[in-house]
Amino acid sequence: MTEMRTLKVALLGCGNVGAQVARILIDDAGMLASRAGARLELAGIAVRDVDAPRDVDLPRELFTTDADALVRDADLVIELMGGIEPARTLILAAMRNGACVITGNKALVAKDGPTLHEEADKAGVQLSYEAAVAGAIPILRPIRDSLSGDRITRVLGIVNGTTNFILDQMDTTGAQFADALAEAQRLGYAEADPTADVEGHDAASKAAILASLSFHTRFALEDVYCEGISSVTAADIAAAKDAGFVIKLLAIAEKLGAEGTKTGTKTDAGVSVRVHPTLLPREHPLAAVHGAFNAVFIEAENAGELMFYGQGAGGKPTASAVMGDLVSAARSLVLDGPGRAETTTGQVPAAPISAAVTSYYIGLDVADQPGVLARIAQLFAEHGVSIETMRQTIHRDSGSQTESAELRIVTHRASEAALAATVQAVKGLDVINTVTSVLRVEGV
Incomplete structure (x- = not known):
């Protein structure tokens, strides 16, 4: 009987994820060997401070x-350090030494994926x-492998648990943004500095990765529009709820033009990659994603609509x-066998x-x-934008005897350029007191 081969695994970083990876490698060694066809030996864990406290008890x-x-002596390298450097240098060194690399570093892959793949x-x-x-x-492997014989036309993703928790709290409890953020921090969903999450940067890195795999073209972080x-x-949340919508931060990658949307809107062919708050009808599958969970909704020519849901x-x-x-x-x-190559045909x-082709929700305070x-x-109509629905609520100020009306308009799909120009023109009307809200809409 042939003796089973042993592969040395180097782990870079031992935070929450790294500690669990180390635990699984040690506790489930037998199961992993039977599935991999080789013993996976944890050769070492590289950290900044060997004496730092950790949630998992691991051999010192x-x-x-x-x-x-x-890295020099490893067959497989797992990089969970985060950041650009020294992670990038270590990954490149590992691959040049013949090691396969597994990383969870979204920022690095989004920024320098082409170099790493090369x-x-x-x-x-x-x-x-x-x-x-x-x-x-499991979303990247299905896109890369299971759907490799299909044409993906659009990807919509809730890919940041922190922002989904905050928006869900605002929707279900009526909380203000600051209060929902404080609760997310208390529960450990948000960092002390939540900028990367709440400003969409984390989701933008993931959008670039999803777009690159879905459309077999290398998209960089700078290609992603981000809000x-x-x-x-x-008030935005309440107005959306009243109109039958929920607000989610979505990462969207969508083909435009002749090969993409079927709206009839004329745009240059290309892929729109964007992250922004988005209104979704409450019956849309993504609207039911609560708390810190993630979900990715895919539309493909032959497979149709698919959704992947789980802890993010x-x-x-x-x-x-x-x-x-x-x-x-x-x-x-x-x-x-050869390494799995990136397909960028x-x-x-x-x-x-x-x-981008989308719909707008526009809130207006107008003279009645x-x-x-x-x-x-x-x-x-002059700007080529069609109104799908318009709702009016009258407000009466008994003190001044003046009346105003709140209008909530949802447009049909049109180019972002036409929609933005329409909003700008609306602001110039003398009967408009305030444009109270402008948000994009999907799924209508």
Whole structure:
């Protein structure tokens, strides 16, 4: 009987996810060996401080501060340090030494994915990063493998648990943004500095990765239009609820033009990659994603509509995604197969936000007088934007005897450029007191 091969695994970083990965490698060694076809030996864990407290009790002799030496002697390298450097340098060194690399570093993959894939191809090793998007949800492998024989036309994703928790709290309890954020921090969903989450930067990195895999074209972080949720108010949430919508921070990657949307709107062919607060009808599958959960909704030409749902963060869920990549990479080494190459056969341009095709929800405070609705409708028509619904609520100020009306308008789909120009023109009407809200709408 042939003796089972042993593969050395180097772990870079031992935070919440790294500690769980180390635990699984030790506790489930037998199961992992049977599935990988080789023993996966945890050779060491590179950290900044070997004496730092950790949630998981791990053998102290595994820890080292010499990441370079650990990488040089590894067959498989798991990078969970985060940040750009020294993670990038260590990953490149590992691949040049012939090691397969598994990473959860969304910022690095979004920023420098092309270079990393090029080095992996040169070395003939596997580069995997399922844990970089949506935690435990297996989404990157299905896009790359299961849907490789199909054409994806659109991806909508709730890919940041912190912002989904905040918006869900605002929707279900009526909380203000600041209060919902404080609760997210108390529960550990949000960092002390929540900027990367609430301003959409974390979701933008994931959007770039999803777009690159879905459309077989390398999209960088700078190709992603990004708006966060810090300007979403309790009044916005309440108005959306009253109109039958829920607000979510969505990462969207969508084909435009002749190969994409079926709205009839003329745009230049390309892919719109964007992150912003979005109104969804409450019957849409993504509207039912609560708390810190993530979900990704995919539309493909032949498969139709698919949704992937699960925990988007946390040590154990994210470690599950890491381990899936690790077993896959180990099997490729055992079978002496080539690394899984990135497919970038398509070269679809990144479309500017002005070319995106969407609908708008517009809240207006207007003078309550004859002809106002007609003037607004005429202005929309002049800009080529069709109104789908318009609701009016009269407000009476008993003290001044003045009356105003609140209008809530949902448009049909049109180009972002036409919609933005319409809103700008509306602001110039003398019957408009205030434009109270402008949010994009999907799923209508």
